[in-house]
Amino acid sequence: MRFSPSFATAIAFVCAVAPQVGAQDRAVHAGFGVSSFDLSGTGQSFIGTVRYTAAVTGPFYVEVGTAFFNYNNQFGGEQTYLFPEVSAVLKVPRGSLQPYLAAGAGFTVALKGDESFRPTLHLGAGVDWLLSHTFGLRVDFRLRSVDPFAGNASDVTLGPLLRF
Secondary structure: OOOOHHHHHHHHHHHHHHHHOOOOOEEEEEEEEEEEEEOOOEEEEEEEEEEEEEEEEOOEEEEEEEEEEEEEOOOOOEEEEEOOEEEEEEEOOOOOEEEEEEEEEEEOEEEEOOOOOOEEEEEEEEEEEEOOOOEEEEEEEEEEEEOOOOEEEEEEEEEEEEEO
């Protein structure tokens, strides 16, 4: 992986936004799964995500994070992206199963390939399954439009959730 100004900008974006969100009912999630995509090529690929979620008020939450995505384009070249994103989340804040809906925006950061800083929009849904006060599992489904309506990806991820 090469270090680039766009990568540094994506990391700075996530770090700058994360401390601005609420201080109670916070969680960090790492998800791993598969993404079906139609970008400059079609297919399925591995996707990894890291997200920070915090309560704002009542059932409203804010989430910042990024997804790591790699695929081979239609011309045989390899593309690797980060998708830094900010989401508004509506979540059931009680019980051991907490379903949620999310919507937000972000941009692309090309780590390998081209076309950095294209806008993205996404919709998401999932459920947090709380196994204890501090640990759980999250199943997440995201529909992402890259350079809105020019390309798309649908992601399904599963991974640990740490609440604090």
